[in-house]
Amino acid sequence: MDNLIYNHNDTICAISTAPGVGGIAVARISGAQAFEITGKIWVGKNLEEVTSHSAHLGKVLDSEGEELDEAVATVFRAPASFTGENVVELSVHGSRWIQAQLIQSLIAAGCRMALPGEFTRRAFASGRLDLAQAEAVADMIASSSKASHRIAMSQMRGSFSKKIDAVRDELVQLASLLELELDFSEEDVEFASRERLLELSDTLSVRLNKMAQSFRTGEAIKEGVPIAIIGKTNAGKSSLLNALVAEDRAIVSDIHGTTRDIVEDTAVIGDFLVRFQDTAGIRDTEDPIENIGIERSRNAAQNARLVLYVLDSEAGVTPQDAKDELESIDRERLIIVANKMDAVDNFDSESWAKLFRDVEIIHCSALIGSGLDELRMAISKRLEAETANDDIIVTNARHAAALAKASNSLRDFARSIRENVPTDLAAQDLRQAIYSLSVITGSISTPEILQNIFKKFCIGK
Ligand SMILES: Nc1nc2c(ncn2[C@@H]2O[C@H](COP(=O)(O)OP(=O)(O)O)[C@@H](O)[C@H]2O)c(=O)[nH]1
Ligand SMILES: [Mg+2]
Incomplete structure (x- = not known):
């Protein structure tokens, strides 16, 4: 069935730049007759005679034969082109109207509109790329x-x-x-x-x-690495999310239990696209909705690549707190964020270090933005360590x-x-x-x- 709609023998065309208006737009024409067909709407050097990999200034005509725009034609002769076929790339001014007219004109001259991915598919068919390489073009x-x-x-x-x-x-x-x-x-x-x-x-x-x-790592790198922000109510989790993504994404308030569902936003941290997940604060509550939220927080912590455990430095922590926090999450995935440092005069970092032995602690203030660069650095280091070996991902x-x-x-x-x-x-x-x-x-x-x-x-x- 596929062969009915897919034919290698004709010459295809499409706009290859992003939809919309840009400084220039590029139409790509590929197939055995690319030079001949383009030649019908082209005023300038004979494209069938110029050398491969050369660019030429000229004019393109609309389907009525009227001058449409000035253009640059770049010529790639088979088999040394992306598709392995004869290819012309016509760069024109980026107006939507010019783009539409140009495609119409090329179709009138004998091109067929390309199907989704057809240029890459032809590259595969002609042996220029194998299938995994063709898929990487889309990823790229x-x-x-x-x-x-x-x-x-x-x-x-x-x-x-x-x-x-x-x-x-x-x-x-x-x-x-x-x-x-x-x-x-x-x-x-x-x-x-x-x-x-x-x-x-x-x-x-x-x-x-x-x-x-x-693939677990590969998918995370491609779609964004999930990082859960966990902690008790009012520790400053939502404030931290907002600070990290530089946007007022989650509602911040001093009312305990404000965040009830997972609020997610992305940011680029170091080399990685990261998906931060702000969660409902963990506390004992009778509120059934809040309890569903808390359950979701726990799931998010389970599934995340990294967990930022936010603690309120002002309120301090007890050994019992520390034990509770540490038992639920394995340490390789854990970073403790001692938040609200701006509100503390003498932070007792020694006793914190004792309480959270072997766990990285970053001091910061989501309110005034201190310590956030250190936090970003710590996150980036952890993710790099995970992907450092040069094994295939x-x-x-x-x-x-x-x-x-x-x-x-x-x-x-x-x-x-x-x-x-x-x-x-x-x-x-x-x-x-x-x-x-x-x-x-x-x-x-x-x-x-x-x-x-x-x-x-x-x-x-
Ligand atoms: N002084 C200070 N207050 C903060 C900081 N981060 C958050 N807060 C305040 O703590 C309260 C709870 O913040 P929120 O982000 O909603 O906490 P969440 O319940 O953990 O999401 C709000 O009144 C915030 O303004 C901080 O770094 N310093
Ligand atoms: Mg919140």
Whole structure:
């Protein structure tokens, strides 16, 4: 069905810059006839004759043949272009009207309007990018922090695909040894040493599973790392949220129990996009609605990558308080924020340090804004530590699912070998693992998979 709407042979066009008015807008034209069709609406050098990767000033015409705008045409000759086809990029003035007229004119000259993601899809079809790289193009465009940009860039350049292909190659080798053995099964020979086979499949299964698990981190980096702001009522949690996102996001008041639901907002902290979650203060209350809020606070603390536990320095803390706070959250995820420092004359930092041994304490005032840079630094350091190892971080749910599947198949394979299941049966799991990995980079793909991936792109990408 996919093939009905998808045709590689025609020449497509779309505005590739963001919708709306900009200084300039760029129309992209790609296909075998890109130069010929563009030539019909172009007044200037003959685009079929100019060298590849050159830019030329000229004029574009509307569908009536009237002069529409001055334009710069950049020419990329196949196969050295993004799509692998002949490509022209026409830069015109950014008016919406000019953009619409230009597309109309190109269509009248013989182009077809591109489908969502079709340029990238053609890049995949012509072998310029594998599937994981094509998906990274979308991530790259959507990246909103240095960390997500870094991952998308490395994936776009193929480092992720290389690792996947390396594992896949090892599995293919294993499989071919097994196949060889099957061919000679009458003679009862063992080509593949059972021990080596098990060792390799166990190692690879663990490695693939680790990659699949990295999706939790990858997703957080892409969508924003959840950081919960927790503490008793009136500690200054909502004030802290507002200070950190530099906006009056949550209601602040001295009435206990003001915040009842989770209030979320994002900010960029260091290299990371972060989702701060302000929560209902934890206290004993009869109010059923507030209690639902408190339950949500506890869930948020459970699911967050980091927890900022806000304490009121003015009110002080008792050993019992400290015990309560510390027991609920593991320390690697915990930063204690001693708030309202502006209201304290002599802060007893020694006894706090004793109460919260091994936990990082940041002193600040959400009211006057002191200590916030230290807090941001502490958050950024923790997140960096988590993503520092140069292992692959998976940012795509499709890849994570395929990796988990491959890992499971390999585990099943190893189990079968251990239990002396006939080799031809065991080999099926091995083949399944290879298949799952092939689907990631697209060396095996189905129209459904492709359609699912590229429909998430916008037109023009
Ligand atoms: N002096 C001082 N007051 C603060 C500070 N942060 C918050 N407050 C006050 O403490 C009260 C409770 O603040 P709020 O942010 O609503 O606390 P929440 O219940 O933890 O969300 C409000 O009256 C705030 O103005 C601070 O750093 N210093
Ligand atoms: Mg609040």
